[in-house]
Amino acid sequence: MKKMRQNKKTEGDDMADISAPAAPSAPDAIPKKSLDLLPLALPLVIGLAAWLLIGSTTTWLTLTLAALAMGMMVFVIASGLTLVFGLMDVINFGHGAFIAIGAYLAMTVLAPLSGWVQADNLALNLAALLIAAVVAMIGTGALGLVFERIIIRPVYGQHLKQILITMGGLIVAEQLLHAIFGGDQKSMALPAGLRGAIIIGDLALEKYRLLAVAVGLAVFAAMQLTLNRSRIGLLIRAGVENSEMVEALGYRIRRLFVGVFVAGSALAGLGGVLWALYRETFTASIGGDVMVLVFIVIIIGGLGSVGGCFLGAILVAMMANYTAFLVPKVALASSILLMVAILMWRPQGLYPVAKR
């Protein structure tokens, strides 16, 4: 019944278009993409509610910056994973391995650069971090290529096997890190220039959190630019919606997928560097706690949606930070509660991706 009415309406539209190609009567009737802004209100609502409950604006600002920093790190890690899932329906529980490998690689690179790290010179500090991040990304990207070949490729289209074998891959990677670097807790100190906070009145903005936010925003902007302005990006978006049709147009979706997998692994490596510096100490299982949040984020964002992933990461981090202050006992459960609430509202996530 509903469908019939829909058909009638669309047919009417067509007739108008064909019989009047010039369409002089309704030049403004061209449909544009209606931006779905409603989910964007969520962080504002949650932020406002937290502000009322907390009662102190400076505390609220500190917590909000902490949430944004954490959200950006989770986003950097999650963004590749959501595309990998969207494009090839691959569930990769091994993603956390790249977080840990990124952290260990950065630690290894920063050790001989300790002069730069401890120098009282922000440019040198940042240069050291940049080198560490680039090496970590190249390393995890290359390992991603290997991981895709030997772990993922044999189990395309078989979800249960994917879960088992990628978890196995994660365990192997963690044990290898222990064997190479030793099982003790590692530490990675923040460079001198990034310690402490910028004080504005009685407001303290931690420098490293500002850096994490900046890096996260840069990654988000670069991804949006790639996805919207480049041919590869268009292919990725098209492939997330209908990979079969992308192949029927003559493109090798596997190659595209390998590229996305490598980029996603490199981003997880970058996220690992950021996360390890944030916590300053870590072990090979550093990926474990954050991966729980990452999976929640890609589910509430809408599997395959980078924009949804970005928003979801911010929401999860806000909930985590506000509840940790207001009701510490439920801090852990808060992200699960958020996920349940959002899925009750939108079962496919905040920004569902059209699937064939």
Added chain:
Amino acid sequence: MADRIPAEPLLRLEGVHTHIGQYHILQGVEFDVPEGGITMLLGRNGAGKTTALRTIMGLWQPSRGSVTFEGRAIGGLTTPEIALSGIAYVPETMAVFSDLTVEENMILAARSGPLDRKRLDWIFSFFPAMQKFWHSPAGVLSGGQKQMLAISRAIIEPRRLILIDEPTKGLAPAIIEGMIGAFEALKRETTILLVEQNFRFAASLGDTVAVMDDGRIVHRGTMTALSADEALQTRLLGLSLDAHQ
């Protein structure tokens, strides 16, 4: 001219069997698509027409038999390889990328480089809606416009063979009339294998015809002959075609 079948067809299916999972769907499909003009693939719902097109396109792998395109066996090739060999595909679902604009859909379909302005104007001449909605996301188009986009994508660059699956499904008669004009323009420059349920549409466009039932070809011949023989139509196609519109 259309009634004569050349010695070497553009596409030939010989004894093609296709399994989907445990189901044996195509059971020895044999037909030719001669070079030039429109070959109609007709048959009741569930006869296996979509499965035949998907098998040609490599979206299902034939379990037996051979698919030959321009004298070359394409049966074991991957879908992108088959597409690159010169076959375009307009699936039954249209499969427009709804998140992408009409322009972006076309950009992806034009593999070999930037969009050819002349060719685009040619397409706009029979699908003016594509020009009008050039910057709109394909998801907001109506059913008929999505169909036009799906066909435009297949023809934005010259291809040797175009497979089109039920382009008139669910469309109003006025739009179907418009489609006929488009196909007439198209068949002057390329070869089309067209699956169709609307017999009037099929009869007005088709040159050669193959009819499927239960995963097999049950009739081959010219469209003129089939149009003239109502008893044959009823036997082969039942009432489903008329009931469709």
